Amino acid sequence: MTERELPLGRSAVNRAAHRRRDTQWLADAWKRAQVLVVDADGRALVDTSTRPYELILVAADAAPDGDRLFLGEDDEQVYFAVRGELPAETGGPEPHTVRAVGASLGARDAGLFVEAVALANWHDNIAYDPVTGAPTQARDGGWVRVSEGGAQIFPRTDPAMIVLVHDGVAGPAGRALLGRQAEWPPGRYSTLAGFVEPGESAEAAVVREVAEETGVAVTDVRYVGSQPWPFPASLMLGFSALADPAQPIRRVDEELEDARWFTRDEIRAQRDANRVMPMTTSIAYYLISNWLDGII
Template sequence: MNANRQLLAGLALARGDIDRAAEHRDDIQWLSDSWAHADTRVLELINGTVELGQSASSAIAWLSPTDVTQADWTDLFFLGKVDAVAHFAVASPLEAPDAEALLARSGLREIGSTLSDAEAGLLTTAVALANWHATHRRCPRCGTPTESISAGWARRCPADESLHFPRTDPAVIALVVDADDRALLGRQVAWPEHFFSTLAGFVEAGESAEAAVRREVFEESGVEVDDVTYLGSQPWPFPASLMLGYHARAVPGSEIRVDGTEIAEAYWYSREELVTACKSGEVRLPSSVSIARRLIERWFGSELPGEWSRP
């Protein structure tokens, strides 16, 4: 079997094997019975962060519905069922900064790779829904404020009855190799010195994901690629992406010419060169919650030390 075609497994935010139980989203009776049930668990999201749990079985501090009062939140979502227990999330507006209160809380980027499979799925879903609701309060057709329906899985315009669903933006990310199996890593203009990653970008309207890989890599680095192979995906709700991971091969002879607007610098790294650069601090890699880190490790052939991540 060709190693280049081996898929990525166990991506940090793609592990959530939760039962989304979509059949209950419009069942008001079932939802209110569940909300009254003593076993039901509620996740409280404030500015996209959760309070960390104290129990060995749970990294998230789950609440009972009786612990949350309506004054505490703006949006309520039914996330699904885990072991037949209903799980909900309540979210407060994104503009509710209480610096003191946020100190004791963590975001999905920080804890995503340490959560259990189920909690990773539940938190990723809650963050994605919260981000969408917070920025889509009005009807895109007529501007009327919309209302949340289907337990948070849609919004409806009361003026023209139009329905609106949570948005997910496909983005591609690719580890590109050259003829010597060196990996192409670049630093975005907006990133601090030494932060390097694989190249990525959004899929444009009317474009296939594979074409987006070829276009983005060429635009950002000047490198032409062919043989684009899909490896796996994970949700990346910051605020609304679905990352599609690829392995791609550079066309022989194509040279690096960074665009200077999105990518400040990019280089080819052999495995030995990457180790040397990481050890010296010359290169810092994306964290283990990202698909970029997993693409790099898949190419490298093993996990890389946590201390080589960005702080």
């Protein structure tokens, strides 16, 4: 079987970082740009009548005022994003979050949407210098903020790990360890995840988080892939790991409401019936689906 693509790991636009400090080029590029408007809830207008879905981009002269966030360029177009209000009209394209529609967008639009949301979220949270408290202003096409004292502040990303723990057994009887948070819809279980702590490798975080959440010791930690998760500013690092299902499950840190082992047949039945699986945009869905198909 063919390995799936990570929905938010796709991109077809060159970020063209060398353009960011060229103020004249940015000013000229804005005049011919296509602009993605993202509202305060991280939504953009999306046409869901097409396959794949399509973002609604507007000309620069129709974009709201705000920091002009340079997203990149391709052979045909230059792209910016602006935080602003979305039209209130109904009957056409409607507001959606990248979490809801990311997996249904094409590579270009998925990449633009997640980049715009991540960058806009960062700007919302860094209006003041975290050291001096001085106001900051956007520079370099939105990729730097500068305080009154000249200090430069760059966007940050918080690394987090997410892991599909399984028993290494092939076929329908193979089992995976999934957990459940209390606030999720009834019956939903997913892969285990947590933030990488200071001074810690991602692999060490996998071992620690699984032990903290379930009491299970894992081995053979293997990197699978990553994707941004801008809610508000994470980078999800996906792994697989092996464990013995005979180990007792103990919810050490009480972060999970429940954790248990599921067979491939049990999980596949849930997926095929469109029941309580993680959202298709998530790396959890990617890890589980690839494990079901014997790819990891």
